Amino acid sequence: MVRQAFTLSLLLLTCSSLSSAFLPRSTVPRLLTTQSVSISTGADTENEEKQQQQPIHRQRKNKKEPLIAIVGRPNVGKSALVNRIAGTQSGGAIVADESGITRDRTYRPADFLGERFMLVDTGGLVFDDDESTIFAKEIREQAMVAIQESSAVIMVVDGQSGLNSMDLAIADFLRKEVVRDIPVHVAVNKCESQKTGTFTAAEFWQLGLGEPFPVSALHGVGTAELLETMFDAIATRKTAIAGFGTKVKNLKEAKAVMNHKGPLPGEDETEYKMRRYGVGNPAKIVEDKYEAALAAFDDEERPEEINIAIVGRPNVGKSSLLNAIFGEKRAIVSEVAGTTRDSIDAVMERPPPEGSDGLPTIYRFVDTAGIRRKSKVEFGPEFFMVNRALRAIRRSDVVLLIMDATAGVTEQDRTLAQKIGDDGRACCIVVNKWDAVVDKDEHTYDKSVKYFREELPQVRWAPIIFISAATGQRVNKIYGTVDEAIQAHRKRIKTSVLNEVLRDAVLWQPPPARRNGAQAKIYYCNQVSTRPPTVVVFVNDPKLVNDNYRRYLDRKFRESLDGFEATPIRWIFRGRRVRDITRTMNGAPGSGGTGYSNPFPHAD
Numbered sequence: 283m284v285r286q287a288f289t290l291s292l293l294l295l296t297c298s299s300l301s302s303a304f305l306p307r308s309t310v311p312r313l314l315t316t317q318s319v320s321i322s323t324g325a326d327t328e329n330e331e332k333q334q335q336q337p338i339h340r341q342r343k344n345k346k347e348p349l350i351a352i353v354g355r356p357n358v359g360k361s362a363l364v365n366r367i368a369g370t371q372s373g374g375a376i377v378a379d380e381s382g383i384t385r386d387r388t389y390r391p392a393d394f395l396g397e398r399f400m401l402v403d404t405g406g407l408v409f410d411d412d413e414s415t416i417f418a419k420e421i422r423e424q425a426m427v428a429i430q431e432s433s434a435v436i437m438v439v440d441g442q443s444g445l446n447s448m449d450l451a452i453a454d455f456l457r458k459e460v461v462r463d464i465p466v467h468v469a470v471n472k473c474e475s476q477k478t479g480t481f482t483a484a485e486f487w488q489l490g491l492g493e494p495f496p497v498s499a500l501h502g503v504g505t506a507e508l509l510e511t512m513f514d515a516i517a518t519r520k521t522a523i524a525g526f527g528t529k530v531k532n533l534k535e536a537k538a539v540m541n542h543k544g545p546l547p548g549e550d551e552t553e554y555k556m557r558r559y560g561v562g563n564p565a566k567i568v569e570d571k572y573e574a575a576l577a578a579f580d581d582e583e584r585p586e587e588i589n590i591a592i593v594g595r596p597n598v599g600k601s602s603l604l605n606a607i608f609g610e611k612r613a614i615v616s617e618v619a620g621t622t623r624d625s626i627d628a629v630m631e632r633p634p635p636e637g638s639d640g641l642p643t644i645y646r647f648v649d650t651a652g653i654r655r656k657s658k659v660e661f662g663p664e665f666f667m668v669n670r671a672l673r674a675i676r677r678s679d680v681v682l683l684i685m686d687a688t689a690g691v692t693e694q695d696r697t698l699a700q701k702i703g704d705d706g707r708a709c710c711i712v713v714n715k716w717d718a719v720v721d722k723d724e725h726t727y728d729k730s731v732k733y734f735r736e737e738l739p740q741v742r743w744a745p746i747i748f749i750s751a752a753t754g755q756r757v758n759k760i761y762g763t764v765d766e767a768i769q770a771h772r773k774r775i776k777t778s779v780l781n782e783v784l785r786d787a788v789l790w791q792p793p794p795a796r797r798n799g800a801q802a803k804i805y806y807c808n809q810v811s812t813r814p815p816t817v818v819v820f821v822n823d824p825k826l827v828n829d830n831y832r833r834y835l836d837r838k839f840r841e842s843l844d845g846f847e848a849t850p851i852r853w854i855f856r857g858r859r860v861r862d863i864t865r866t867m868n869g870a871p872g873s874g875g876t877g878y879s880n881p882f883p884h885a886d
Contacts, residue, residue, distance in 0.1 A: 347391070348522035349400045350512070351428040353456075354438035355448040356406025359471040362499035363438055364403040367509070368392040387424045389627050394509050396529045396579045402428040407452050433522040434465045434512050437491065441470040441482045445489075453489035461491070465515035468494040469508055474501055529578045536572040585631075585641035590764060591648045591674040591707075594684030595694050599714040602751035603684065604628060604649045607760065626650075632761075645764070648674045675701060679813075680708045680767045680848075682760070683741070687715045687730070687748065691737035699740040706814040708767040708849045709744040712760070717750040743840060745848055767848035772812045775843060780807050780817065787838040793831055802826035805858065816852040824855035 352360045368390040390401045405421035429435060437456060439449050456466050468491050473479035479496030486494040495511070497504035513527030539546065545554040549564075556562040560569075592600045608628060626649040634640040650671035675681055681702050685695060702709045711734060719726070731746055738744075745763055749756045784807050793802035803822040810818050819835075821827060832853055840846050 346523060347398050347400050348433035348516065348526055349402050349431055351402045351404060351432035351435045352438060353404050353407060353425055353429065353435060353452065355452060356408065358438045358440040359499045360438045361403055363469065363471060364390055364401045366499045366502055366505055368401055387428045395513065397513065397527055402432060404428050408448065429460060432464065434516050435460060436467050436469050438469050438471050439486055441473045441496065445485050449489065453491055457490055464521045465512065465519055466491050467508060467512055468492065470494045470496045471499050474498045474503060476503060479504065532578065533575040536575040539568055540572055585644050587644040587646055588680070588768060589646050589648065589678040591650060591678035591681045592684060593650050593671055593675060593681060593698060595692065598684045598686045599751045600649055600684050603712065603714060604647055606751045606754050606757045607647065648678065650674050672701065675707060676705050678707055679771060680710065680764050682710050682712050685711060685713045687713045688718050691734065696738065696740060699738050703740050703850050706850055706852055708771040709741050710763050710767055710848060711738065711741065711744045711746045713746060713748045714751055716748040717753050717755060743847060743850065770845050770847060770849040771814055773815055773845045774812055775809055777808050780809060783839055783842045787835055791834060793827060796826070800826055814850050814852050815846065816854065818854045818856055820856050820858045822857065824857050827855050
C-alpha cells in the first residue's frame with residue numbers, strides 16, 4: 283500500500299514537471315497562482331491583499347498620460363521650465379538662485395493642445411563626485427529612473443553662461459543611452475530676446491542632439507514650439523500611447539476635408555456631390571470623422587484620487603515610509619535632517635474589485651519636507667519648503683502624522699497636530715522606528731498608545747499604528763487605515779439620529795450655568811456638510827457654551843456613533859430665539875409637534 287502511494291505521488295510529480303516544461307513561461311505562474319488561491323488560508327489571503335496593494339509599474343508605451351523628463355546640470359532652470367509648462371508658477375516646484383534645491387524627482391500634470399501629460403522634474407546631474415556635490419549619486423539614480431519611464435526627454439541648458447563640460451557629458455550620455463529609444467530635445471533657457479535667441483542657441487548644436495530651441499522659462503518664450511516638435515517626435519517614434527499628440531492634426535484634417543472644394547483623391551463625381559450636399563454615406567463618413575476629432579478634446583472620466591500627505595518633524599522617517607510603501611527608492615533617504623526639500627507626489631493605482639466595472643482608485647502620497655519650529659526657519663528655500671508642506675496638509679484627504687517612537691512627542695508634533703485639526707483633515711498617527719524600541723514586553727504597546735493619546739489631545743480621535751519603515755513591519759496596514767479614514771471623513775448621519783444622541787447627552791450632562799444664572803439651552807442639531815463632518819447646533823446664546831462642554835459633546839457623539847474614529851467633527855453653535863424654534867417646529871422643542879417641521883436651516 284505504501285509502495286502504491288509512493289508510485290502515485292511520483293507519477294503526479296512527473297506529470298506536473300512535464301506540463302510545466304512544455305507550457306509557455308507566462309502560463310506556469312498563472313496555473314500556480316490559481317492553485318494557491320483554491321487552497322488559500324488566512325495567511326495566503328493577507329499575502330494576496332499585500333500583492334494587490336503594490337504599485338503598478340506600467341511600460342512607457344502603455345501610460346495613458348505620457349511622462350516627459352526634464353534633465354540637465356544644476357541651476358539651469360529645470361524647475362522654472364516645469365512650472366512654466368505646467369502652469370504652476372505659484373505653488374509649483376521651488377525655484378532659487380542656488381544649486382541643489384531639487385533632489386528627488388517630482389511629477390507635475392500639464393496640458394497642451396488638448397493632450398494631458400506628466401512632467402518629471404529631476405535634480406541637477408553631476409557625473410564627477412566631490413565634497414561639494416551633496417547626494418550626487420542619489421540624484422543621478424532618481425534621474426535615471428525618470429528617463430527610463432518617460433516617453434521623451436528635454437535637456438535644459440543655460441544660454442547665458444554658454445556651453446560647458448557638464449553639458450557635454452550629459453549630452454554624450456543621452457546620445458549613447460537614450461536617443462535610440464526615445465526622442466531627446468535641447469531647450470536653451472534664459473533666451474528672453476527673440477531676436478538674439480536663435481544666435482545664442484546656435485552654440486548648442488555641438489551637443490549633437492538636433493536643433494536647440496531657445497526658450498525662456500521666466501516669460502514662456504519658445505515653449506510652444508518646443509512642445510509641438512516634441513509631440514510630433516513622440517507620435518512618429520510611437521513612444522507613447524497610440525494617438526497621443528495627434529488631436530490637433532486630426533481635427534485640422536477633418537475640417538479640411540469638410541471645407542474642401544472639389545473631389546478628394548480617390549473620390550468620383552457622384553460621391554463628391556453627395557458629400558458636398560450632405561447626402562448619403564460619404565457625407566456621414568466625413569461628419570463622423572469631424573465629430574470624433576472634436577470629441578477627442580472632451581474631458582474623460584477620471585478615477586477617484588485620494589491625496590495622502592506624509593508630514594512630521596525632520597528625520598522621523600517620512601521618506602523611508604514612502605519607499606517602503608512603494609517597494610522602491612522613490613525618495614532620497616539619509617541620516618542628515620532636511621534631505622527632502624520639495625513636496626514629492628508619488629501615485630499608486632489600486633485596481634477595482636474583480637468583476638466590477640468601476641474605475642481604479644488612485645492614491646497620491648505626498649512626501650513633505652520636515653517642518654521645524656517657526657522661529658528656526660529663515661526666509662529662503664526652507665521657508666518655501668515649509669509652506670509646501672503646510673499646503674500639502676490643506677489639499678489632502680488624509681494626513682499621516684509621522685512620529686519617532688524613540689524620541690517621543692515634542693512641542694512641534696503638537697503644533698502639527700493642531701494644524702491638522704484646524705484644517706479639518708482626517709488623520710492617522712504613524713509611530714515609526716518601532717523596531718528600535720528596546721525592552722518591549724506585553725504591556726509596551728498599551729503604555730505607548732496611552733502615552734500618545736495623552737500627549738496629543740489635539741488628535742485624540744486619530745488611530746495609532748506602530749510601524750517600522752526600515753523593516754516593513756505593519757506598513758501594509760496603512761491602506762486599511764486610510765480607507766477607514768476616508769469613509770469617516772465623508773460620513774453623514776441622519777438628523778433624527780443626531781438629535782437623539784444630542785438629547786441623551788444633554789439629559790446626562792446639562793450645559794453649565796454661569797454665576798449670574800445664565801445657562802445655554804440646546805434646541806436641536808443638524809449635519810450640514812462632510813469633509814469634515816460639520817454639525818450645526820442651535821442654542822439660545824452660543825457664548826454660553828464653553829470649550830469644555832463642546833469637548834464633552836464631541837466625546838459623547840463619538841461614543842454613541844460609529845465611524846468617526848479618524849476624522850475631526852467641526853461644531854458650529856448658532857443662536858436662535860425660542861419663539862422662532864416653536865414656530866418652525868409647530869410646537870415646543872421635544873413635544874413632537876402637531877404638524878410637520880420645515881428643513882433645518884443650513885450655515886450661511
